[in-house]
Amino acid sequence: MGELASVIFTAEFLGNSLRFATPLILAAMGGVVNERTGVLNLGMDGMMLIGAFSAFAGSYFTGNAWMGVLIAVISCLLIGLLHAFCTVTLVMNQVVVAVAINTFSMGLASSLLRTLFGTSTSALRSPGFENIAWPQALQDLPFFGPVLFQQTIFVYIAILAVPTIWWVFFKSTWGLSIRAVGEYPKAAETMGVSVTKVRYLALLFAGAMGGLSGAALSITGLNTFIDNMTAGRGFIAFACIIFGRFHPVGAGLGALMFGLAQGLQLRIQTVGIPMPYQIPIMFPYIITIVLLVAMGSGSVPAGWGTPYYPDEE
Amino acid sequence: MGEDNKKSLGFASRINWSGIVTPLIGIALGLSVGAIFIWSQGVNPLHAYYYLLEGSLLSWASLSGTLVKTVPLALTGLAVLYSYKSEIFNIGAEGQVYMGAIGATIIGINFPNVPAPLHILMVLVFAGILGGAFAFIPGYLKAYKGINEIVVTMLMNYIALYFLSMIVQGPLKEPDSFFPRSVPLVDTAVLPKLFGSHLHIGIVFAVVLAIFLSWFFRRTTTGFKMIAAGHNPNALHYAGVNVKMLLTKVMVVSGFIAGAAGAVEIMGVHGRLIENFSIGLGYDAIAVALLANLSPLGVLLSALFFGALKTGANSMQISTGIPVSFVYMVQAMVILFVVASKEMPRIIAIYNKRRRVKKNG
Numbered sequence: 001m002g003e004l005a006s007v008i009f010t011a012e013f014l015g016n017s018l019r020f021a022t023p024l025i026l027a028a029m030g031g032v033v034n035e036r037t038g039v040l041n042l043g044m045d046g047m048m049l050i051g052a053f054s055a056f057a058g059s060y061f062t063g064n065a066w067m068g069v070l071i072a073v074i075s076c077l078l079i080g081l082l083h084a085f086c087t088v089t090l091v092m093n094q095v096v097v098a099v100a101i102n103t104f105s106m107g108l109a110s111s112l113l114r115t116l117f118g119t120s121t122s123a124l125r126s127p128g129f130e131n132i133a134w135p136q137a138l139q140d141l142p143f144f145g146p147v148l149f150q151q152t153i154f155v156y157i158a159i160l161a162v163p164t165i166w167w168v169f170f171k172s173t174w175g176l177s178i179r180a181v182g183e184y185p186k187a188a189e190t191m192g193v194s195v196t197k198v199r200y201l202a203l204l205f206a207g208a209m210g211g212l213s214g215a216a217l218s219i220t221g222l223n224t225f226i227d228n229m230t231a232g233r234g235f236i237a238f239a240c241i242i243f244g245r246f247h248p249v250g251a252g253l254g255a256l257m258f259g260l261a262q263g264l265q266l267r268i269q270t271v272g273i274p275m276p277y278q279i280p281i282m283f284p285y286i287i288t289i290v291l292l293v294a295m296g297s298g299s300v301p302a303g304w305g306t307p308y309y310p311d312e313e
Numbered sequence: 314m315g316e317d318n319k320k321s322l323g324f325a326s327r328i329n330w331s332g333i334v335t336p337l338i339g340i341a342l343g344l345s346v347g348a349i350f351i352w353s354q355g356v357n358p359l360h361a362y363y364y365l366l367e368g369s370l371l372s373w374a375s376l377s378g379t380l381v382k383t384v385p386l387a388l389t390g391l392a393v394l395y396s397y398k399s400e401i402f403n404i405g406a407e408g409q410v411y412m413g414a415i416g417a418t419i420i421g422i423n424f425p426n427v428p429a430p431l432h433i434l435m436v437l438v439f440a441g442i443l444g445g446a447f448a449f450i451p452g453y454l455k456a457y458k459g460i461n462e463i464v465v466t467m468l469m470n471y472i473a474l475y476f477l478s479m480i481v482q483g484p485l486k487e488p489d490s491f492f493p494r495s496v497p498l499v500d501t502a503v504l505p506k507l508f509g510s511h512l513h514i515g516i517v518f519a520v521v522l523a524i525f526l527s528w529f530f531r532r533t534t535t536g537f538k539m540i541a542a543g544h545n546p547n548a549l550h551y552a553g554v555n556v557k558m559l560l561t562k563v564m565v566v567s568g569f570i571a572g573a574a575g576a577v578e579i580m581g582v583h584g585r586l587i588e589n590f591s592i593g594l595g596y597d598a599i600a601v602a603l604l605a606n607l608s609p610l611g612v613l614l615s616a617l618f619f620g621a622l623k624t625g626a627n628s629m630q631i632s633t634g635i636p637v638s639f640v641y642m643v644q645a646m647v648i649l650f651v652v653a654s655k656e657m658p659r660i661i662a663i664y665n666k667r668r669r670v671k672k673n674g
Contacts (some may be wrong), residue, residue, distance in 0.1 A: 024633055042467065044405075090660055092652050095463055099599050100652075102646040107641025112635040115354055117667055227638075235467060242464055278475040285468045291449075292460055305461070 011146040013263050018147060018222075020154060023048065023213040025158035027237035028244075028251040030209025034202040036169070037243055038182040038303035040177045042098035043083055045234025046105030047207055053109040056225040057116060060126035066128065068219050068231035073181050079105065080207020094305055095115035100197045100233075129153060139173025144271020147157035161209075165248040178202060182301035185308045195308050210234070243288045246301060256298050257282045332606040336615065339651030344544030348350030351635055359634045368628025369621035375628070377510035381582065383613075383620035385410075387519040388574035389594055390501040390612040391526060396567035397602060399560060406467025406571040407452060407595025409444035413572025415480055416443035417579040418586040420494050422427060422485075432501040436580060437573045444572015445565040447461065447473065452564025456557040463566070470595065481588050495586035504581040509566030513581035519613065522570070524624035526609035540564055571595075600648045608653075619644060 027044050034041045050150065054075040059068025079101060086097040113223035117124055134149040169175040181198045187194055217233070218225050236258050243257070244250025264280040267273075348358035369379045389406045396403040403409075415442040424432060451465035480494070485495040504513040530536040538559060541549050546556045575591070583590055601619055605611030622644060626637040 016376050023522050040463070041461070086649060086653070090653050090656060091663070092649075092656055095404065096599070096603060096648065096652050099404075099596050100648045102595065103600070104645030105647075107638050107643075107645065110638030111350070111636045111642065113633075114638070167524070232471065233472070238464075239468055242468075276479045278479040278482075282472050282475045282479075283347060289468050292464065293454060293458065 011143045013267050015146040015148075015150060016266060017256070017259040017263030019151065019259075021171065021255045022155050022158045022234055023216040024237050024240055024258055025252055026154070026161065026209050026213035026216055026254035027234060028240040028255050029158075029161040029248060030206035030213070030239050030250050031237055032165065032244070032246060032251045033168075033178060034199070034203040034206040035304065036178050036182045036201045036246055036301055037202040038185060038301055038306070038308070039087055039199055039203060040094045040098070040305035041083065041096060041203065041206060042208060042235070042238060043079070043101035044206065044210055045230050045232060046098075046102035047076045047079050047100075047210030048214040048230045048234045048237075049105045049109050049215065049228070052218035052229045053113065053210035053214070053225050055211070055215035056126050056218040056223070057112070059128065059219050060224075063127055063129045065129050065219055069212065069215045072215045073208045076207040076211030076214070077204055078207070079210070080204045081200075083207070088199045088308075090194055091308075098179070098180075101108070106228065113225060113227070125218075125223045126219060128219040129178065132156070137219040152216075152220045154220055157212065158216075158225050162248055162252040168191055179301075182303050185303050199308075213237070239285065239288050243291060244296060252286075254288070257287070332608060332611070335654050336604050336611070338649055338654055339647045340618065342650040343643050343647030346529055347639065348567045350639065350642060351633075354635060356635060357423065359451045359670040361629050363634050364629040364632040365622070365625035367625070369543050369625030373508075373510070375624060377508070379617065379621045379624040380516055381510050381620075382582065382623050384513070384515040384519050385578050385591065385594055385618045386597055386601050386619050387523065387573055387616035388577060389571055389598035390605065391519070391522055391609060392570035392574060393595075393604040394605070394607055394609060394612055394640045395526065395528075396563050396569060396621040397607060398536075398543060399563045401452075401455065401560060401564060401567075402463050403448065403451075403466055403564065403567045403571075404463055404595060404599065405448060405469050405568070406551075406574075406598045407591075407593070408470040409447050409467065409568040409571035410575035410578070410594055411477045412447040412472040413440035413575030413580045414586060414590065415477055415485075416572065417502075417576035418438040418485055419575075420496070421498035421580060422496050422585075425498070425499040425501065428500040429505075430500075433504065433580065436502050436576050438580075440576030441573040442607045443570035444575065445569035446562045448568020448571070449561065450577075452561040452568075456541045456560040473615040477586075478588055479491060481586050485586055487585075493588045498580065499584045502580055503584055504577070511582075513577075515564055515581040518573075518577060523613050530609065531541055571598075597644075598646055603648055604651055616639045 027048055031044050032043060051072040055068040055072035057068075058071030059065045061073075062068070067084075083097060083101055086092045086100075087094050129152045131150050131152055138149040139145050149171075169178065177188065177193045177198050180191065180193060180194050185195045214230070217229060237255070239253045240254030240258060243254030244252070261280045261284045263279045268275055268277045268280065342360065348362075351358040352362045368375050370376050379403045390408060392406050392409070417436045420432075420439045424435070427435065447469065448466075449463045451460075451469065454460040454465055455462040482493045482494060484588070487494055487496045488531055500547060502517055506513050507516070530540065537555055538549060540560050542554075542556055546560075549559075550556050575595075578591060597619060601612055601615045604615035605620065622640040626640045629635050629639075630637050
C-alpha cells in the first residue's frame, strides 16, 4: 500500500491536480458570488464553454493570447447579461434559464467552430500561455518545483482569487450587500441595496470568471477548442460551491478535491493500477451529497433559487 | 394568489388556448433567431428551413427517423413532467435513464427462453425499478430533509454516468471486444420494429403513457393531490394527506418512467449497452416538458418538434453547410421565449405597479 501511494502521490501528480483544479477554482469563485446573491446559476458550464471557445478563437485571430482572454471575458459578460436579464428582469425560472444557456452555448460554440474554422479543426492551434518563467532554481526545487513553479499564470490567478473573494465577502461593504440580498432580499431593499443591481453585477462577475475559467481550459497547453470541451466542469464548479457551503475557501478546497480526483484518475490509467478509473471521479460527487445531507438545508442562502419580485406583496 | 390557482386548475381541467398559442409563439421566435444566424452565414433561411423540414418530416424515411428520436424525448419528457406537476424539478432524468439502461441490459442479455412480451415487460419493470430507486434518494432528501432536489439530482447524474462507464468497461463488457459495450440483447428482449423501418414499438409506449397521464392528472384524486402538493403543500397537509410521502413517491415514479425510457432506448435502438448513449437527454427532456406547457399530450408534439429538429439538421447540413449543432441554439431560444411569454403578464403587472409607485412618490 505504501509502495502504491508513492507511485501515485508524486509531485507530478499534485502539479497536475492543481492544474485540473484551476478552471474549477476560477469558475467556483465567480459562481459563489452569484449563488450568494440568491441566484441559482447552473449555467456556469455554458459560460465556460463560450469562454473556452472565444479564448481560442480570439487568440487565433489576433495572434495574442491575452487578447483571447479579453475576448473570452467579454463574450461571457454577454452571457452573464443574458442570464441576468432573464432571471432578474424577466423573473424567469432560474433552472430553466440555465438549461437554455447551456444548450445555447453548446450550439453556438460548435456551430461557430465549424463555420469559422471549417470541418477539420484538429491541426488548428492558437497562441497560448506557457508556464511562467520562474528562475531555474525555483523550477528545479524538489517537489515544490513541479507543483508550484511549473504552472501557467491562471494557476496563480486562481490561488489569489480565493482570499480576494473571501475578503470581499466578509470584510467589505459589497460583501455585506451580496449576503444580505441572498439571505433576505426584502430587508436588503429596505436598507437601500438594490436587489436587481447586486444580482446583475454578481451574474456579470460570474460571467467574467467563467470566461477566465474557459480560457484556462483552452489556451494553456492544448491551445485548441474541441466540442463540449468543458465536459461538465461548470457543473463540477457548482458542486464545489455546494461542497464548500457557499464559502469561498470551502469552494476552493472543493475544487482542489475534484482536481485531485481527476489527477488520480489520470494516474491510475497511466500507471496501470488495477482499479476502475471511474471510482476516484465518482468519489467527490458522493462526498458532496453526503456532506449536503450531514449539514442539512440550513447552510443554503435563504433566498437561494427563489426569484425576487420587486414591489409584489 | 387567486390568479395562480385559476391558472393551475385551468390547465389541469380543460384545454386553454394560451397553452397552445404560447408554444407556437416560442417556436416562431426561436426559429426567427435561428434565421438570423443562418442569414449571417450567407444562406437563405427559408432554404435551410426547407431542408430541415424535408429531412425530418416530408418522406417516410425521414419521418421514421424523426419518430425514433421522438420516443426517448417523449418518455423522458413525461418523466420530468410527472414530477414538475408537483413543482419538483427532476433534472436527474439523465442519471435515471442511465440506471434504467444498466437494468435493461442485465435482464435483456439473460433469460433467452422467456416469451418476448414477458421478457420486454421484465426489462421495462426492472429498468424502472433501478431508475426509481435512484430517484428515491433525491426524493426522500427533498421531502424529509428539505434538501434541494436540483442539486442532488445534478450530482447524481455524474455518479450514474461514471457508474455506467465502469459497468460497461467492467462486469458487463463484451469479452474480446475492443469497444466498451455489452454483448447484444437476446432476441426476445429486442423491441419489434414497425413498418419495416427503424421505428420500434416504443412509440406506442410513449403514446399510451401520455394518454394515461393526461387522464390521470385530469380525473384521478391522486393526480389532483399531486398538483395541489406543488402549489399548496400546507393546505394538503391539513387535509390529512401525508405530503412528504406523496412527494417522495412522485420522485420515484418520475425516476421509474425515466428508467423505462432508458430501457426502451437500449431495446429499441442500440440492442446492447454502450457508453454515452444518451448524453443530454435529461436536459432535452426539460425543454420538451416546458414547451408542452406541462400537458402530457403536448409532450408528444413537443418531443416530435425537437426530434424533427435533430433529425432534419443532418440534411440541412449536407445541403446548406449550416452545422447540425445549430439546432441547439434554436432549441434554447424556443425555451427562453416560451417561458418568457408565459411570464409576460406577471412581469408587465410588476413593472406597471413599479411605475405607478414611482409616479406617486
